[in-house]
Amino acid sequence: MKNSITLLSLFLFFSINVCGQNSTQNQEESLGSIENPEIAVRINLDSITLPKSSEMLSENSFWALIENSLKETTNQEDQEIFLVSAIEKLTPQEMIGFRLRTDKLLFDTYNENLWCAAYIMNGGCSDGGFEYFRCWLISRGKEVFYNVKENPDSLINEVIVGQENYEFEGFWYVAMNAFKNKTDKELFSYIDYDRFVTNDENYPVLKFSWNIDEPKTMGVICPVLFKNLWK
Template identity: 35%
Template structure:
């Protein structure tokens, strides 16, 4: 059986949200509201597609770009960065997957109000969960999340869908070896890196 939502429709949802809303909160709210009006199968399929793209984008070159932008090597930070990247839409996602250094075209100019998590979007992971909650008129997140996961897993079992394990990455870069990062993302490096744990936006 195929997913109830195609990749094409997944990206259309995100493109439509960007056309309708300008800020991240508005985009997330639009996606949640829109998805809540769809079938359970489509909601769960949206969640599966997010998981699939997260797996596909799990590579060491992109992790280097994530570190240069956000200054954090933790896997959790890399997860939130990839969620941000996916939430930017198909065109930007594909361009950056071809070459992580292409991010230089999409990052904002610095200002005094720069927020450290500008290039992270944990909320995108919960779009399907929140849509499921609205559809079922559920307000307590802990209860909602537990029920959602149970239904989500049941849907995957119905599809005979098997989750793939994340690969073990061998990093060819290190935050303590600047040249190793410059080799992977020279443009991002020149713009953001000025020393170990020191970042600027010139």
């Protein structure tokens, strides 16, 4: 009888320990999922159908994201991080739309007058530099963007003493990086280029009325910037 009680006690002790270990393991796995939210939020596009898109994010939504990034950050690096994080919260369709809206704004500002302003402000401006200059312009917000689009000389209001470069290369990639982080896919694979044509492949051929070998011709286009910044 005594031996039977001893065996029963050992069995109960072993059962309780095993159950406790399983419970602890389940709790740890659950906490692990919470501590690694990326696992929970990553979208598996292999399991859903996402058609190619030509639909831009609405201007209101686009500029709201930009304005929030300006309010919450004080430098380009932090603004880039903020935007990637904010775009990751959008749907895949909206992330594509953010990129398409960016492309449209870049397309709309591809002109000789703004290139002249970029050349003066940066002391030179290549093709790539002009692209990143306009990315910087977009990153300054809706009001600045449309004021400059209307009058490039208004950029004098954005000049910071001691700053020699006005470009934002990282802005060009924020939507693509967010899409990659969220879906593990390349955003450009989901753009319908047959329908969306306002992109860099279709930039117009520019005819320049200013010439870097004749600097005064730049002063005709952007007299205020030229007077204050050209050396």
